[in-house]
Amino acid sequence: MTKRLAGNVPKALSAPVSQGYSIDARKLTTRLLNASIKSGVSKGRHITILNPDARHNLAVGIVKRCSLSFAGSVGYYCCAFCDGISATIEGNSGWGLGDNLMSGSIVIRQDAGASVGASMRGGQILVWGNAGARAGISMKGGTLVIAGNSGFLTGFMMQRGRIIVMGGVGDAAGDSMYEGIVYVGGEIGSLGVDAKTESATRSEEVELRAFLKALKFRDDILPRRFKKIVSAKRLYQYDSLEPLERERLVI
Amino acid sequence: MCGIAAILYKTGESTRSQAVGLQLREMLYSMRHRGVDSTGVNIAGQHFGTDYVVRVVVSEDQGASHAIEGVRNAIAALGGSVVFINDFGRFRRIGLNYSGDLGKLSDSILSVKGAEIHSIGRSSEVIKDVGDAYELDKKHHFSKVNGTHGLGHVRLATESQVDITHSHPFWAYPFPDITVVHNGQLTNYHKLKREFQQRGFRFQTHNDSEVIAVYIADKLSRRRKLGDVLEESLDDLDGTFTYVVSTDSGIGMAKDRWSAKPFVILETDEIVGVASEEVALRRIFPDDVRRVEPQEHEVLTWNVSLAPRIKVRLN
Numbered sequence: 001m002t003k004r005l006a007g008n009v010p011k012a013l014s015a016p017v018s019q020g021y022s023i024d025a026r027k028l029t030t031r032l033l034n035a036s037i038k039s040g041v042s043k044g045r046h047i048t049i050l051n052p053d054a055r056h057n058l059a060v061g062i063v064k065r066c067s068l069s070f071a072g073s074v075g076y077y078c079c080a081f082c083d084g085i086s087a088t089i090e091g092n093s094g095w096g097l098g099d100n101l102m103s104g105s106i107v108i109r110q111d112a113g114a115s116v117g118a119s120m121r122g123g124q125i126l127v128w129g130n131a132g133a134r135a136g137i138s139m140k141g142g143t144l145v146i147a148g149n150s151g152f153l154t155g156f157m158m159q160r161g162r163i164i165v166m167g168g169v170g171d172a173a174g175d176s177m178y179e180g181i182v183y184v185g186g187e188i189g190s191l192g193v194d195a196k197t198e199s200a201t202r203s204e205e206v207e208l209r210a211f212l213k214a215l216k217f218r219d220d221i222l223p224r225r226f227k228k229i230v231s232a233k234r235l236y237q238y239d240s241l242e243p244l245e246r247e248r249l250v251i
Numbered sequence: 252m253c254g255i256a257a258i259l260y261k262t263g264e265s266t267r268s269q270a271v272g273l274q275l276r277e278m279l280y281s282m283r284h285r286g287v288d289s290t291g292v293n294i295a296g297q298h299f300g301t302d303y304v305v306r307v308v309v310s311e312d313q314g315a316s317h318a319i320e321g322v323r324n325a326i327a328a329l330g331g332s333v334v335f336i337n338d339f340g341r342f343r344r345i346g347l348n349y350s351g352d353l354g355k356l357s358d359s360i361l362s363v364k365g366a367e368i369h370s371i372g373r374s375s376e377v378i379k380d381v382g383d384a385y386e387l388d389k390k391h392h393f394s395k396v397n398g399t400h401g402l403g404h405v406r407l408a409t410e411s412q413v414d415i416t417h418s419h420p421f422w423a424y425p426f427p428d429i430t431v432v433h434n435g436q437l438t439n440y441h442k443l444k445r446e447f448q449q450r451g452f453r454f455q456t457h458n459d460s461e462v463i464a465v466y467i468a469d470k471l472s473r474r475r476k477l478g479d480v481l482e483e484s485l486d487d488l489d490g491t492f493t494y495v496v497s498t499d500s501g502i503g504m505a506k507d508r509w510s511a512k513p514f515v516i517l518e519t520d521e522i523v524g525v526a527s528e529e530v531a532l533r534r535i536f537p538d539d540v541r542r543v544e545p546q547e548h549e550v551l552t553w554n555v556s557l558a559p560r561i562k563v564r565l566n
Contacts, residue, residue, distance in 0.1 A: 053530065053533050054528065054529035054530040054532070054533045055530060056284070056530075072533075072540065073529050073533065073540055073542075075528060075529065075530055076528075090540070091540040092515075092529055092540060092542055094513070094528060094529060094530075095513060110540055110541075110542075111542065111543070111544065113513065113515075113529075113544060114510065114513065114544070130544075132510075132544045132546075133510035133546065133547060134510075151510065151544075151546045151547070152510050152546055152547040153510075170546055170547070171547070
């Protein structure tokens, strides 16, 4: 399962950038700002959002291949409901960064707030700092990479995909997860309900290392071994197939 | 939802009298999307020139001046002397000298028909009203109030009425200078409140957050350390909460075991700013992107390192 998912993870998209330009968020309401981002995106340009000022709901609902960067911190639900974006955030984020991401890539240079990658279904999110509580809550696909530590309830109710935490995770890791894998390089505070640890296989380790190196993680900061948290499936009541997959099975 | 914010200047005499009011106004206004039912602040580390400043709000049912006269008489009856009264509509800011028991003074003021006490402090005062931070400032001019630390709140009412009485910060009746702002809901506050009432404590509202203030003040009055008290509160309080408490010497925060409510902190050598959202921190630290998010079941405290300024009056 891991290998198949890994194959599906898109590399950081290089959008068809013709000429970049910037938008000063300070001068615009959130609604106007998002409209400006969308119209710029449709012209295929790289957009830099200046003074994002930790405001909420920036760059939501963009379903085109595009390239964005935020010159500062963003608030709640940044890049939520997006499909195909490639975004970089130079500061921190509030709750729910990349909520429901379908595909594309989000990179955040500092810390992510709680619920990063909530319900994401594809693509990848890379947090260079730490993540707050409930990272990858209800994840349904894709890869969430956290270079620092991740908080309480990491991978809570996760249904698919994988979370790779280079540092440690807090208490109740993998609580009530159905499917998917949480890899942890550091310490695990405690395991959540119906979660268990397994040892990663040799091939998984090799694949993980190759994946992380491709993200420019230096060899010397990669953990020596990864712990692996999966569902113990004692409370398992779950059909992990997407509707399309189920149709295919029936046929 | 609710939003909370606090700021504290850490070091010594040189930094006393900072623009805490102004900064709180900007922080709270930036979080107005978290609640516009009411806004309130407590600005601490002030020099009043009197023993206490009492903040009261009076009902206009029988005329505000009638109630104010009652408050004046209540203070005088206990041997206190009013030095000044500032007038902000229905609100009064009363500077007074008084050397007796604060419980008696509070009860006496509260017994005046139509009077409610927002705070009694030796160096801090609570200013709160309905509306957003700028509306509050327009009426009460709190942005001009300086101090060493302070906290504030924007409210989206969940547990009790939308009015001035039930807006935050809550003062811990009748302990001077202890106030609380709270984001969340307590589920066991009825029980706690009953226990306190049986011990003779008085509450001015039906709000859950007022119980936190009294809980902390009660323990602090028994010479406990703020950090220890906050730690104990994590187990004694049930529900979701992130709250900040202000005392005469500093601030502290506690976050529940579910990490259900947001909170971020930005700390430098001189200042610490805390808020529900980073958007508020950006008002006082426009460029410094370092910030930490406390995790579940966490407690932190910060102190203003001032020499003790409060002289005990010995009559």
